[in-house]
Amino acid sequence: MNCVFCKIMSGEIPSYTIYEDDLIKIFLDINPDTNGHLLIVPKKHILDLNEMDDSTLIHIMKMAQKHRLILEEKLKIDGLTLIQNNGMIQEVKHFHLHLKPYYKDKQPLKDPKEIYEILKSLD
Ligand code: AMP
Ligand code: ZN
Numbered sequence: 001m002n003c004v005f006c007k008i009m010s011g012e013i014p015s016y017t018i019y020e021d022d023l024i025k026i027f028l029d030i031n032p033d034t035n036g037h038l039l040i041v042p043k044k045h046i047l048d049l050n051e052m053d054d055s056t057l058i059h060i061m062k063m064a065q066k067h068r069l070i071l072e073e074k075l076k077i078d079g080l081t082l083i084q085n086n087g088m089i090q091e092v093k094h095f096h097l098h099l100k101p102y103y104k105d106k107q108p109l110k111d112p113k114e115i116y117e118i119l120k121s122l123d
Contacts (some may be wrong), residue, residue: 005045036071046095049086
């Protein structure tokens with residue numbers, strides 16, 4: 001299947017993945033709106049909101065809660081917007097939840113590799 005996120009799941013396309021389990025991967029958006037812009041993506045090819053099963057949907061929202069705290073701790077974000085596009089406005093046709101950080105003081109965009117290193121650090 002010619003799906004960019006399925007290719008990320010199989011490793012055919014690289015990604016800055018900060019978390020992974022049996023159901024999902026969480027990686028940095030390649031074209032971030034702000035530093036730490038993350039995508040939570042199911043490993044299965046699921047089109048959109050209405051194709052999602054309950055358990056994956058709940059797991060994704062629980063992971064959004066957890067990663068909000070991680071972004072607060074590691075990147076000192078001041079707010080977080082969750083967005084999930086469907087239909088004509090969905091560019092990649094594989095479900096993904098955007099986690100877009102907000103900073104009260106506007107920040108220059110950093111290299112995603114730098115953000116990745118901060119998010120992957122243990123302390
Ligand atoms: P949308 O489908 O409109 O919700 O947005 C798709 C998002 O996927 C955009 O923010 C893109 O920057 C992002 N994106 C597309 N290709 C990649 C990729 N290879 N790695 C990470 N993010 C990607
Ligand atoms: Zn896919």
